[in-house]
Amino acid sequence: MAQDKFKNQKFSDYSYHVIFLLGAILAIFFVVFPAFAGAQKIEGNACIACHEDIWQEAQDSVHSRNGILCQDCHGGDPTKSDPALAKSPETGFRGIPEKKQIAEICGKCHADVEFMNAYGVRTDQLERYKTSVHGKKLLIEGDHKVAVCSDCHGYHDVLPISDANSPVYPLNIPKTCNRCHGNDKLMSGYGLPTDMFEKYSKSVHGQALFEKKDFSVANCASCHGSHGAVPPGVKEISATCGKCHINEKKYFLESVHAKANEEGNFSECISCHSNHAIQKPTPALYETACVQCHDEKSDAVEQGRKISGMLYHANEKFKLTEILVKKASMEGIFVEEETASLEEAKSNVTGMAPLQHTLSIEKITDLDQQANQRFAEIEKNINQKRQNLKMRKIALIPIWIFIAVMAIVLWMKYNRLKSGK
Amino acid sequence: MSMKNIISHWINERFEVEKIKGPLKKQLEKPLPGHVSWFHTLGSMSFFLFISQVLTGILLLVYYRPTVDEAFQSVKFITTQAYMGWLYRQIHAWGANLMIIIVFLHMLRTFVTGSFKKPREITWIIGVFLFILTLVFGFTGYLLPWNQLAYWATTVGTEIAGAIPFVGEWIKTLLRGGPNVGGETLSRFFVVHVIILPWAVFFLIAIHLFFVRWQGIATMDPVDQAKEPKPEKSIPFFPHHALKEGIVFFILLGWMITLSVLMPFELGEVANPLVTPLAIKPEWYFLPMYQVIKYFSKLAGIFVVSLAPLFLLVWPFLDKSKERHPLKRPVSMTIGVLVVFSLLFFGFLGHFSESKRRILGKEYEFDIYGKPHVVSGDGIQQEGKK
Numbered sequence: 001m002a003q004d005k006f007k008n009q010k011f012s013d014y015s016y017h018v019i020f021l022l023g024a025i026l027a028i029f030f031v032v033f034p035a036f037a038g039a040q041k042i043e044g045n046a047c048i049a050c051h052e053d054i055w056q057e058a059q060d061s062v063h064s065r066n067g068i069l070c071q072d073c074h075g076g077d078p079t080k081s082d083p084a085l086a087k088s089p090e091t092g093f094r095g096i097p098e099k100k101q102i103a104e105i106c107g108k109c110h111a112d113v114e115f116m117n118a119y120g121v122r123t124d125q126l127e128r129y130k131t132s133v134h135g136k137k138l139l140i141e142g143d144h145k146v147a148v149c150s151d152c153h154g155y156h157d158v159l160p161i162s163d164a165n166s167p168v169y170p171l172n173i174p175k176t177c178n179r180c181h182g183n184d185k186l187m188s189g190y191g192l193p194t195d196m197f198e199k200y201s202k203s204v205h206g207q208a209l210f211e212k213k214d215f216s217v218a219n220c221a222s223c224h225g226s227h228g229a230v231p232p233g234v235k236e237i238s239a240t241c242g243k244c245h246i247n248e249k250k251y252f253l254e255s256v257h258a259k260a261n262e263e264g265n266f267s268e269c270i271s272c273h274s275n276h277a278i279q280k281p282t283p284a285l286y287e288t289a290c291v292q293c294h295d296e297k298s299d300a301v302e303q304g305r306k307i308s309g310m311l312y313h314a315n316e317k318f319k320l321t322e323i324l325v326k327k328a329s330m331e332g333i334f335v336e337e338e339t340a341s342l343e344e345a346k347s348n349v350t351g352m353a354p355l356q357h358t359l360s361i362e363k364i365t366d367l368d369q370q371a372n373q374r375f376a377e378i379e380k381n382i383n384q385k386r387q388n389l390k391m392r393k394i395a396l397i398p399i400w401i402f403i404a405v406m407a408i409v410l411w412m413k414y415n416r417l418k419s420g421k
Numbered sequence: 422m423s424m425k426n427i428i429s430h431w432i433n434e435r436f437e438v439e440k441i442k443g444p445l446k447k448q449l450e451k452p453l454p455g456h457v458s459w460f461h462t463l464g465s466m467s468f469f470l471f472i473s474q475v476l477t478g479i480l481l482l483v484y485y486r487p488t489v490d491e492a493f494q495s496v497k498f499i500t501t502q503a504y505m506g507w508l509y510r511q512i513h514a515w516g517a518n519l520m521i522i523i524v525f526l527h528m529l530r531t532f533v534t535g536s537f538k539k540p541r542e543i544t545w546i547i548g549v550f551l552f553i554l555t556l557v558f559g560f561t562g563y564l565l566p567w568n569q570l571a572y573w574a575t576t577v578g579t580e581i582a583g584a585i586p587f588v589g590e591w592i593k594t595l596l597r598g599g600p601n602v603g604g605e606t607l608s609r610f611f612v613v614h615v616i617i618l619p620w621a622v623f624f625l626i627a628i629h630l631f632f633v634r635w636q637g638i639a640t641m642d643p644v645d646q647a648k649e650p651k652p653e654k655s656i657p658f659f660p661h662h663a664l665k666e667g668i669v670f671f672i673l674l675g676w677m678i679t680l681s682v683l684m685p686f687e688l689g690e691v692a693n694p695l696v697t698p699l700a701i702k703p704e705w706y707f708l709p710m711y712q713v714i715k716y717f718s719k720l721a722g723i724f725v726v727s728l729a730p731l732f733l734l735v736w737p738f739l740d741k742s743k744e745r746h747p748l749k750r751p752v753s754m755t756i757g758v759l760v761v762f763s764l765l766f767f768g769f770l771g772h773f774s775e776s777k778r779r780i781l782g783k784e785y786e787f788d789i790y791g792k793p794h795v796v797s798g799d800g801i802q803q804e805g806k807k
Contacts, residue, residue, distance in 0.1 A: 414668075
């Protein structure tokens with residue numbers, strides 16, 4: 001037994017050594033060797049001898065860092081120092097690729113699952129691009145003015161999308177799209193507006209992205225897609241907005257507008273909220289949105305006003321109650337229960353926002369009543385607590401009268417005793 | 422036969438109360454020296470505060486739970502739900518603070534009137550121990566609500582104890598019950614606060630009072646030349662002096678209730694070992710010590726602040742002049758005045774240190790040593806200014 005134990009022990013020690021050694025070899029293989037190999041590849045690369053300026057651009061790109069060099073996109077043989085040999089037809093040299101070729105060249109690697117798997121990058125970009133307006137225009141109609149991979153990602157200096165300097169970093173996407181879509185001359189050919197960037201920048205989404213650096217908000221690609229860029233059709237808008245605004249979409253489908261949308265008479269979210277210039281919605285939106293389709297004196301507009309009123313009052317009441325709780329807390333009153341109750345009321349008020357898309361007064365009233373009940377309860381509790389504190393202070397008056405009487409009586413007794421001695 | 426007489430007769434038959442009536446009367450009516458003033462009520466007020474602390478402490482114990490999970494919530498329950506809980510919690514908290522002030526003033530009075538001198542050296546030493554135990558009461562009780570300030574003040578306090586040479590680490594672990602302030606610390610502080618200290622203080626007060634009654638209140642006569650108080654210049658303890666104590670008692674009680682109502686102690690936030698609040702400071706009565714420690718290295722600081730209680734204890738043997746009257750003891754009085762002023766000075770310095778305040782229209786930032794630096798509008802320090 002002891003011997004077995006010894007053997008096991010020895011084996012265990014031995015295995016540790018082997019694992020350590022293998023680890024060290026793997027580290028050398030994965031870290032040192034590629035760098036060394038890359039260096040060798042660059043040293044022997046004849047392209048750089050003449051195109052040093054391009055190498056300056058390309059050397060920090062994600063491709064160069066991963067050993068994807070000139071010949072991988074442009075063809076040619078970089079081992080030949082003679083330019084004529086290096087660019088001979090046998091080497092597959094293609095020079096500056098045509099726009100149509102670019103998608104295919106990029107797709108050579110980026111659509112290769114086996115190759116891209118090591119980098120954890122998706123491989124459907126080329127297929128998606130082919131379905132996009134950009135892709136169809138370029139590949140089918142031969143329109144060379146539309147965007148291809150390099151227009152958005154860059155040429156020699158392609159950076160990972162997680163790099164803040166990349167043109168497709170979430171913060172930079174609107175500016176990148178605007179390079180073409182903000183160009184009047186270019187867009188006039190397609191009959192497209194060019195004020196989207198300006199509108200977007202002022203929108204609730206744009207402000208959140210540019211000012212708060214909130215990358216979770218919608219940018220151009222969130223709604224229009226990136227590689228599969230296509231403008232959402234009338235029936236797809238709720239699907240696009242609904243990716244983030246799930247509850248709004250759910251409740252909208254319960255509303256009377258859902259049917260109008262089915263019939264193609266209503267343009268879902270954008271009918272009321274607009275698209276690129278979308279602002280933070282307030283109850284006041286009803287005043288301007290409903291009358292776009294309905295008569296000002298119609299029942300529908302009246303219903304909208306009722307909902308708007310409820311939302312407005314619920315929000316105002318919430319703000320006032322929040323201030324009341326904060327003030328009470330600053331006065332030294334324990335407001336833990338009231339704060340919890342206020343949170344519940346907040347859920348009710350917040351819940352009214354998506355629920356309003358049903359346009360059902362009954363449903364909204366239900367939440368509104370729950371919120372109002374909580375507001376009233378909070379107010380009552382805080383007033384009660386304030387009253388208690390006030391009573392404590394008032395109680396000091398009789399206490400001090402009693403103390404003064406006692407002190408005077410004792411003092412008189414003391415003086416009487418002292419003088420009587 | 423009235424009910425009173427029936428009860429009196431019943432007791433006398435069994436305990437011969439008549440026999441102790443004489444000595445009791447003698448004690449109660451013992452004449453007090455003529456110089457006995459309102460300041461001589463401070464001892465009784467200290468005792469009254471101790472009783473008040475015990476009573477409110479018992480009420481707090483009804484709901485208090487000394488565990489990390491429940492301590493804060495139980496104190497919150499006392500403050501918000503328990504009947505009159507807010508009042509007895511506040512009276513307990515204010516009583517603790519007032520007790521430290523009153524006990525200190527009582528010691529100061531004893532020092533000024535030279536009452537600590539022969540033959541009352543032991544009474545003084547017991548008094549010093551009572552003062553120290555009152556501070557320990559404060560230190561241990563401060564942790565019990567288990568709020569942020571308490572947690573971190575205790576962390577700093579026990580850390581300082583850890584700096585004592587040789588035994589520091591042992592003392593720190595003994596206090597904390599582990600490497601950090603946690604549930605074990607809370608249990609230990611609780612036991613010390615509600616069991617050990619009350620009984621220790623109770624017995625020390627009993628001995629202290631026994632000596633006071635036995636040896637009598639010191640006169641202003643020089644040592645070994647004390648004369649019996651002349652009847653025409655003295656007043657009996659009861660009822661004359663007791664009436665004065667009654668007056669002070671009512672006023673003190675009124676103040677405690679008033680402070681509890683108008684300036685209640687906030688409970689703050691529950692202790693969180695992962696979030697350190699800015700500028701953690703101990704309670705005001707430890708501020709002078711805390712501030713002095715900052716000017717020395719850790720070891721020297723401990724040495725310097727431990728000199729204070731040592732000097733207090735041995736003071737009767739250092740100040741051996743026969744005179745008791747303060748004007749005839751200029752050196753002692755100068756030292757006493759300097760000590761009081763330095764306590765106030767370092768206390769305020771500690772209070773102002775590590776804070777930003779606006780004084781006479783200018784914004785000052787006080788550094789860790791309490792040195793003010795003028796801060797410009799944009800928050801940049803401009804100059805050092807002592």
